[in-house]
Amino acid sequence: MKKILHNLVNYLFFCGIPRKNYNEIKAIVWARNRRILRITSVLTAVFGFALLVVDIVKQGHSFIPYIFLTIGSLIIYFFVMTLGRRFKNAYFSFAVCYGQMVLTIVYALLLSIQPSSYSIPATSVIIFIALLPITIDDRPIRMYGFMICECIGYLIFSYHFKDAKAFNLDLTNCISFTVIGIIMYSVVCFRNVKEISQGTRIEKMQNNLITTLATAVEERDACTGGHIVRTEQYVSQLVDKIRRKEKYSKLSRLYFRNVVMAAPMHDLGKIKIPDSILNKPGKLTSEEYEVMKKHAVYGADFIQKSMKNVDDDTYLSVAVNIAKYHHERYDGTGYPENLKGEQIPLEARIMALADVYDALVSKRPYKEAYSKEKAMEIIREGIGTQFDPELAPIFLEIVQQG
Numbered sequence: 001m002k003k004i005l006h007n008l009v010n011y012l013f014f015c016g017i018p019r020k021n022y023n024e025i026k027a028i029v030w031a032r033n034r035r036i037l038r039i040t041s042v043l044t045a046v047f048g049f050a051l052l053v054v055d056i057v058k059q060g061h062s063f064i065p066y067i068f069l070t071i072g073s074l075i076i077y078f079f080v081m082t083l084g085r086r087f088k089n090a091y092f093s094f095a096v097c098y099g100q101m102v103l104t105i106v107y108a109l110l111l112s113i114q115p116s117s118y119s120i121p122a123t124s125v126i127i128f129i130a131l132l133p134i135t136i137d138d139r140p141i142r143m144y145g146f147m148i149c150e151c152i153g154y155l156i157f158s159y160h161f162k163d164a165k166a167f168n169l170d171l172t173n174c175i176s177f178t179v180i181g182i183i184m185y186s187v188v189c190f191r192n193v194k195e196i197s198q199g200t201r202i203e204k205m206q207n208n209l210i211t212t213l214a215t216a217v218e219e220r221d222a223c224t225g226g227h228i229v230r231t232e233q234y235v236s237q238l239v240d241k242i243r244r245k246e247k248y249s250k251l252s253r254l255y256f257r258n259v260v261m262a263a264p265m266h267d268l269g270k271i272k273i274p275d276s277i278l279n280k281p282g283k284l285t286s287e288e289y290e291v292m293k294k295h296a297v298y299g300a301d302f303i304q305k306s307m308k309n310v311d312d313d314t315y316l317s318v319a320v321n322i323a324k325y326h327h328e329r330y331d332g333t334g335y336p337e338n339l340k341g342e343q344i345p346l347e348a349r350i351m352a353l354a355d356v357y358d359a360l361v362s363k364r365p366y367k368e369a370y371s372k373e374k375a376m377e378i379i380r381e382g383i384g385t386q387f388d389p390e391l392a393p394i395f396l397e398i399v400q401q402g
Helices: 002-014 019-057 063-085 090-112 122-135 140-161 164-220 227-242 253-265 268-272 286-293 295-306 313-325 346-360 372-381 391-401
Strands: none
Touching: 019 063, 019 090, 019 253, 063 090, 090 140, 140 164, 227 253, 227 346, 227 391, 253 313, 253 346, 268 295, 286 295, 295 313, 313 346, 346 372, 346 391, 372 391
16 A cells, blocks of 8 residues: 555656656756747647637637737747746746646636637637646646646636536536546656656766766876866866856756766867877977867867767757867967857856866976965966956865865
């Protein structure tokens, strides 16, 4: 009995996958939901407008619900397409997705108080309302609750505002199509969540493989032992600090997680650099340095090709940007593209601080390891020229406290 209860709870709350796995994919689920909402909000507006036109032509005088549905859906679409560029966290996605659901419920209630003689069959309306949630959420119990509450609310209004014959028709439609909607939702919900969960596991395997490769690349470079682990720790600490700042608070947890996960791949391109240059016991010539600089582009290309099938576009973009642009300078004199200021992706500006600091405090063929104080002084001198003037002081604070 306990096992059955556990399985039921797991089904209702987490789509049949372990809770830990569900929490891992939650941010990805909501990012996906918001992308789908861009389409469903437009479809809902088109649907409402079509019903409005038919109602006007047939002189049904039931236009209020259709106007409400059309305008409301367009407002949801506007929020997703404009504010969505600023607010990329799961809370905003949750709000707009459920905003669409609330809009649909209010539409159903408005429709239920219209005269029973309107020309669009109640069946088609209820089907649409029942199936719409399928594309919005991937957590069953919330959506089952919405469907049932929507059905009950519709019937209450129908009972008070319609005759007995119309109410009986609405009762049959509501019960039958809500049941159908719940069954179809369950199937689609499980399929979507299982696919995302499986994709996340594959992505982890792929990421572990690339991280292992990055470690192998590091082992080729005789002077950078432990560099990957240390820089990842610095990036993690810096990310933890800046995500609390007002300027960066609108960025999602998923974004910051991706920055930390992608950090170990920043020097992957060194796999294509000859050993004679990579392990040269002295300062590189200008020609050798030009070859070494190509590792940024090599790394970005390698990540792009090896992870092209990863479903999470945000992660891929962050990983490519870190590999390609972590040697750009804030004043525009870096490489490979001489980007300047905030043209340089944030993740690359974060990586640059971690990478340079670790290089300064580590022994290299052309220099001894600098002390923490000396390394901090060099970074301080590079604020505004080599490093982001907002990020560098935060990083120095972390190093000082460490």
